[in-house]
Amino acid sequence: MITEFMPEGTLEKHPSRYKGDAYRALKSFRTLVETVASLHKDGIVHRDIKPANVFFGTEDQLVLGDFGIVFLPEQADRLTMTNERVGPRDYMPQWGDLGQRLQNPEPNFDVYMLGKLLWCMISGRSKLPREYYRHADYNLTVLFENDPNMRVINDILEKCVVEQPEQCLKSAQELLEIVDEGLATIEGGLPMLDKTGKLALPCRVCGRGLYQEHNPGGQAQLLTFDNFKRPIGAIFLRVFVCNVCAHYELFAPGFPDEAARKRWQPWGQEGFRDQS
Numbered sequence: 001m002i003t004e005f006m007p008e009g010t011l012e013k014h015p016s017r018y019k020g021d022a023y024r025a026l027k028s029f030r031t032l033v034e035t036v037a038s039l040h041k042d043g044i045v046h047r048d049i050k051p052a053n054v055f056f057g058t059e060d061q062l063v064l065g066d067f068g069i070v071f072l073p074e075q076a077d078r079l080t081m082t083n084e085r086v087g088p089r090d091y092m093p094q095w096g097d098l099g100q101r102l103q104n105p106e107p108n109f110d111v112y113m114l115g116k117l118l119w120c121m122i123s124g125r126s127k128l129p130r131e132y133y134r135h136a137d138y139n140l141t142v143l144f145e146n147d148p149n150m151r152v153i154n155d156i157l158e159k160c161v162v163e164q165p166e167q168c169l170k171s172a173q174e175l176l177e178i179v180d181e182g183l184a185t186i187e188g189g190l191p192m193l194d195k196t197g198k199l200a201l202p203c204r205v206c207g208r209g210l211y212q213e214h215n216p217g218g219q220a221q222l223l224t225f226d227n228f229k230r231p232i233g234a235i236f237l238r239v240f241v242c243n244v245c246a247h248y249e250l251f252a253p254g255f256p257d258e259a260a261r262k263r264w265q266p267w268g269q270e271g272f273r274d275q276s
Contacts, residue, residue: 006063011051011121019124022140022149023186024060026156029118030179032062036114036172040107043073047105049113050088051120071105090127091116095165107171114175115160122153133157148202148210151192152182192260199257201240201249209244219253 011017018025032054039046046064053066089097093112096105119128122140132138133154140150156178162168169175185192189204201211214220222235238251 003065004063006055006057006065008056010056010065011054011062011117012126014056015051015120015126016124017056018121020122020144020147022122022144022147022153023183025118025121026153026179026183026186028060028062029114029121030176030183031057031060032064032117033114033172033176033179035064036110037176040110040171040173045071045105045107046110047071047092048088049110049117050091051117051126054117088113093165093168094130094163106165108165108168111160111169111172111175112162114172115157118153119157119161122150128161131161131163133161146208148192148200149186151200152185156182199260201256201260203242203245203247204249205247206242206245209242211240211249212243214239214241214248220250 008014018028036046036049046067047069048066049064053064055063055065057063091113093109096109116128119133119138119140120126123138123143128138133140136142140153144150156175159169159178160175169178186202189202192200192202199211203209203211220237220239222237223231224233224235226232236253238253238255240249240251241247242249
């Protein structure tokens with residue numbers, strides 16, 4: 001068998017490549033999800049997604065390898081015995097690790113492993129025990145508290161690394177949509193709420209800080225004038241300032257909290273669409 005040579009090797013050999021960098025990791029992760037989505041479209045389940053089987057391609061693209069235990073629909077002969085457990089022990093979902101072969105693997109089997117792989121990419125660690133990504137020792141928002149984008153990653157993990165199959169996204173095609181929404185949130189600096197409901201708005205200038213309200217509970221007033229410089233009214237605003245670079249942003253009263261609660265995302269150049 002002849003395959004393309006990947007000189008940089010696998011994620012297993014370079015565990016710190018994306019450590020602490022939510023945006024870069026998610027962009028590269030998307031290339032892998034896109035590949036798995038194309039497999040799922042044809043009913044194919046890889047079943048062995050782990051750092052040792054993910055290679056570095058060109059321009060931060062990730063390439064999936066080792067199709068040795070791939071599940072093909074309507075395949076007459078199986079490569080595994082009836083009672084054989086199939087999949088990487090530290091990455092496979094609990095519903096597929098019951099001591100015997102999973103007779104009909106569904107695409108969500110791969111989705112679970114993709115979620116764990118994403119966690120490994122960002123944490124720089126080799127494995128995530130069970131579904132512990134919210135535990136303090138494994139929570140990315142705690143491990144990298146200065147990166148507000150880790151909340152986006154946790155939202156993705158919440159839909160993948162789950163205990164029951166019905167809680168998991170059905171396929172990598174669904175996961176690809178969620179990843180694209182996450183990238184749009186990060187790239188657009190859109191408002192987010194943390195798990196306590198508090199606003200977490202990344203600075204769109206320095207990219208490192210978070211906007212904090214300049215006068216919590218109050219409003220600023222901006223006077224407006226006509227062409228003859230006569231006052232014609234006032235505009236009331238909320239003022240936010242970045243806690244790192246001191247960049248200021250102005251919002252209408254009630255925003256950006258409302259946009260974050262409704263999970264609004266960009267919709268072309270025409271405004272926003274409601275994701276709630």
